[in-house]
Amino acid sequence: MATLSDLPDSVILEIFSYLPVRDRIRLSRLVGDRWLWRHVDLTVCRMRPKVMWHLLRRYMASRLHSLRLCGYLSTGSQAPQLSPALMRALGQKCPNLQRLCLHGADLSLVPVTSLPCTLRTLELHSCEIPMAWLLKGRDPPVLPLLESLVLDRVPAFRDEHLRGLTCFRALRSLVLGGAYRVTEAGLDASLKELSSLRRLEVLGCALSADSTLLAISHHLRDVRKVRLTATGLSAAGLSVLEGMPALESLCLQAPHIALETLSPAEILSSCRTMPRLRVLELQGLGWEGQEAERILCQGLPRCLVILRAGPKESTDWWV
Template sequence: MRPKIMWHLLHRYLASRLQSLRLGGYLFSGSKAPQLSTTLVQALGLKCPNLTRLYLHVADLRSVPLPCLPASLRVLELHSCEIPGSWLSHKSDSPLLQRLQRLVLHRVPSFGDEHLVGLAHFQALRTLVLGGTYRVTETGLSQGLRPLGHLQHLEVRDCTLTADAVLRVVRECLPDLRVLHLSVRDLSTAGLVYLSAMAYLEHLCFLGPPIAENLPSPGELLNACQKVPTLKTLEICGLDWEQNQEAKDILQKGLPHCQVSVRAYNPESRDWWM
C-alpha cells in the first residue's frame, strides 16, 4: 500500500478500535518506490493506541528506528523486510522493549548475530521465530538467547544452523522453553540427546524436507522423546513419514500421553508462519 493511501486511511477510517494490521511495502520496486517513513509509523501509533499486532511484508525499515514503532505492540512480524544493522543493537527507553511478546523474522536477510544480541532488551519476549536468517551463527544464537532465559516458544526454520547446534544452545540457554519448532538439517541421534535436559518442553515439531539421508529413525526419535516426560505434542512435517504407517504407529504407541501428528510439508499453507 502506498503511504499516501495509508495516510488517507489514518485520517478517515483507522482509529482506536484497530488491533491488528497487515501492511505490504515496496522493498523490491526500485529506489524511487514509496517506502514507510518515520512520520507515518509514529502517526499510526498515535491514531491507533490499541494496535497490538503488526505484520510487515517487503517493507524497507532502514529509515525507521525501532523506537518509532507503536509502543502498544505485543506481536511484530517482519516478512522479507530490510532492517539496518543497528536496529536492535542499542537500548532505548521505548515501552516496546517491555511489552513485545512475539517477534517473527522471516527472510530478513540483514538479520544477524548483532541483532540477536540486541534482543536482550526485550523483557517481555516469550516467542521468537527465526526463518531463513542465514547470517545467524551458533555463537550468535548462544549469546543472543542466553539473556532470554524467560523465552517459552522458539522456532528456527530454514537457517544455516544445524539442528544439533540449535538443540545444544537451547539446552544451555532456555531452561523454561515450552515449544520448539526446528528444521532437521543435520539432525543426529547425538543431538536428540539434548532433549532429555529440557524439563518443561511440551510441544516439539521437526520440520523437513530432510537434506541428509542419515536422519534418526522413528525408533531413535521415540527413544529421545520418551525422556521428555512433559511432552504433550509431537509434530513431524515434511520428512516423508506421512505414508509410513509403521513410523506413525511406533511414535504413537510409544508416546501414549502425547498427541502425535505426521504430515506432509505444505509451503502454501497460510498457517505455516502464523
C-alpha cells in the first residue's frame, strides 16, 4: 500500500495547500515552500489587521494565484478593513495573483485603479461600491487582463456601473446576481458595447427573460454560454435565440415559479436551430414525469439535457 512518503513532493505540497491558514503557517516553518500559498481563503476566520499584513509580507508572495478575502462591513469589527494601501501592497507582493474574491467589503474608499493589475477574475459578493468606481471611457483602461467579473448582491450596482464595464477591455465573462437596480434599457445599451462577451449570466435581477434574451440576440452574436432566471419567459422570447451561431450552453432557471407557458416542444423547436448547442439545463419548469426529458433528449441527440425540479440550494448562482 502506498504511503504519503511515496508521493511526489509536488503532490504532497498541493495537498497541504488545502490546510487552514493557521496550520499552513506552522507547516511553512518546517518545509519553507511557498507552494502552500498558491490558493488562500481568508473568509473562514476573522483576523486582526496586523495579522493580515503579516501574512502578506511573510507568506503570500509570488506563488499566490487566488485569494478570498473578507472586508467586514459591520461596524466595530476587528477584522482587516480593505484599503487602497492593502490592495496596492497585494499587487506589489503578489505579481502572479490572478483571482481575487471579496466578501462583505466596503470599497467606498478603494479606487478600482488600486486593485492588482494582474487579475484575470474578480468576484464581489455583498460588497459596497461608490458611484464613481467604474467610469465609462477610462483611459488608460484598468485591470487590462481581467476576463471574468462576478457581481453578486452588490446593492449599489446600476446602469451607470454596467456601462462602465467597458473599461475592462479583456472582459469575456460577466455574472450579474441580484443586481436589482439594472434596468432593461440599461442592459440593452450596455451589451451593445460589451459585444465581446462570451459568457453572460443574469440571475435574480428585476429583468424579464424576454427582454434579456432580446438584448443578447441583438448584441452578443458570439456568446457561448447564457444562464438566466426565466422570469417572464415566453415561447416568443426564447425564439429570438434561434440560429445563434456560437451558443454552446443554455441554462434557464425559475427559482420560485413554474413556467407553465412553455412546453418541451416549444423549447425543442428553438434549440434545434442552435448549431453548436451542447448543454441545455432547465430548472424549475414544473413539468411532471420523464416525458419532457425524453422529448428533449430525442430531439437534441448531440446535446446534454439536464432537468432539475428547482435550482440548487445555493446563493452562488454561477457554480
